[in-house]
Amino acid sequence: MKAEIITIGDEILLGQIVDTNSAWIAQELFAQQIQIQQITSITDQESHILEALHDAASRADIIICTGGLGPTKDDVTKYTAAKYFNTTLVHNPEVMEHVQQIFHRFGRTMPEINKGQAEVLAIADVLFNDWGTAPGMWVEKDGKVYVFLPGVPFEMKNLMTYRVLPKLRDYKTEEKVVNKYILTVGVGESHLAEHIAEIEDQFPPHIHLAYLPKIGLVRLRLTATGTNLDKLEEEAEGWKDKLVDRIGNAVVATEDVSFEEVIVQAFAERGKTLATAESCTGGNIARLITEIPGSSKMFQGAVVAYANEVKMHVLGVQEETLIAHGAVSEETVIQMAKGVQQKLNVDYAIATSGIAGPDGGSAEKPVGTVWVAIAGPNEVKTKLFHFHHDRLINIERTTAQALLLLWNLFQQESEF
């Protein structure tokens, strides 16, 4: 069973928002063995929406559209869909009452403009939206399923979870897909590929390996397609084991998890705690760790020491060190790591200090100069990086490298 996603709205095409909805929908469908063939982002123009619906229906069995269901004049999805299906919009009193209640709940009167939200496609099953004012719609026509959802991520996710995914469970076919994952750290994509080429060459045609590199990491995805789920599962598991054996120590996980999840789980299992003292990363490391459910078991907290006063008064960095070596120095970052380790009473601490840019660089320490320190139970490791000019990329790279260094020290001290 193949699906496509159509996201409707000028804001994605103008680059004003990043389309996070599609990735979420793709993951959820994939968990039900439904594969997304294409994601198409288009403008709010009627002709363009009609073309996209037509093209998607020529390739896929399920078409999920998000966006353009709001009450304002730039929202045209519903009216365009009525043309596409050659149907009309009808007033739905239940939806009307629901929309009125939502405004009532917030102590507001419903603006006149929202009346239109109770109009739904005459041939649609209405997907009641308990989380907002725009109802979702489910249309079956000519053997295809079309789903229309609002683009607001929170509403879309709830409608998918409680209305759409349960209905989609009836739409499975014979083709099954099994995926296996291997997360590796510290080995480049090319070297990894060479290292496992011999195994990859032996794959039968229905087994496929994808390399998904990120900074410092490569995720491998092994996909097996066929009709017998149990057989595919066994086969994929067998090839995965072969790859894991060959890759050795660089493997940190054999499930579809993030590196942060691996770290949180490993620390929690061994009863070890973590804190961060962040200057140039500004809390980004703490944010990534605390996004993981259960991180409170191992993460104690962080000090974002942007100002030198905070480095001194909260973390105990010595004023003489800052004067002699500067905030971006090995000496400072060591004191930050030790300071937060002691103050927050943790086993491991990460400290970062660098010039993220775009300003603040000098000839001696250009933008992109970053020091990272990891304090463990027995020693402190430091590393100097020379990144480039983009502030966000510098923050991202520092974060990734700091987590890698933490993992290396943790592994070493845990004697894996």
Add this chain to the structure above:
Amino acid sequence: MKAEIITIGDEILLGQIVDTNSAWIAQELFAQQIQIQQITSITDQESHILEALHDAASRADIIICTGGLGPTKDDVTKYTAAKYFNTTLVHNPEVMEHVQQIFHRFGRTMPEINKGQAEVLAIADVLFNDWGTAPGMWVEKDGKVYVFLPGVPFEMKNLMTYRVLPKLRDYKTEEKVVNKYILTVGVGESHLAEHIAEIEDQFPPHIHLAYLPKIGLVRLRLTATGTNLDKLEEEAEGWKDKLVDRIGNAVVATEDVSFEEVIVQAFAERGKTLATAESCTGGNIARLITEIPGSSKMFQGAVVAYANEVKMHVLGVQEETLIAHGAVSEETVIQMAKGVQQKLNVDYAIATSGIAGPDGGSAEKPVGTVWVAIAGPNEVKTKLFHFHHDRLINIERTTAQALLLLWNLFQQESEF
């Protein structure tokens, strides 16, 4: 001049990565008055790539493809493009030398597999990649421009910035587009739309208004299209002024900036400082503020107080308060805000404490219960929220609401 983006790679369609490249490319092209008509994400399958190239070329003048240029077996873009253009791949010795140098610089020998990266389309201008091993390519055929770039964001961005955008400056046409922006806070999309309907109704057909809502915010984008840039500019500015007058106090910016940028600039201008004490947001507020260049002028730092010990020992929250009222309480969040305000010596402080989920809720305080406090020079404001079950959404909503509350108090105390 119309452009389309094609992103190639299974990982986007499986939802394993969010496509941030397209938004970035769209923004950059838009700054050159080139509008993206469609963004298409497809699999690494040859037939699908051929179809997408063909369809895009039927609609657009410029087609930018990212992904599938790596050295591994799942990367087929280059070979498929050769078929599409009915051309061949040729060995490029300069690229070969460059790839070898990259490995040499990192003290590694080049894996055999990377040799293929020196093969380029015979009809292409090579876009030298100083940031990675896969070269970009620029192809002109039948009046269309095709650009092929690696999918790694860092490499793509540099190739776009230094190789592609300068070349694209030669490809402009007569149609001009002018955009104006208004950022509003604290007014719902529907109410805003009703409030300005009378003005919107007077727009001539070449002026268009889009509503871009986010949690607590609505961004308005006014688009004027035509041929005379100066006239469009004047006209759009005139309509913008009318809207700004009508909307009044809810307007926080009249440029295309984020709410965080508005806060950073306003604090810096008035010489005010900020710190955060974050429990359930885990550093996310600090991270968003510090992503803004120049934030070091007003942001002193943050204490991510995940563990109660950190709330007590670093922020000075009283043990009795935690015992009597719990960590998620008005009393605790007030002490957190005052504690970080005093400790980091700032004018304003944000504190958050809540149950982000998915675990940790109780009958009295279910998952989604969040307290926020804002300490200003003269008073502390608090607010209780009841969000839902999704951890990441709870973090995001708490962050947005905390920044809104901060802004309200800041406005009030600055006597806007």
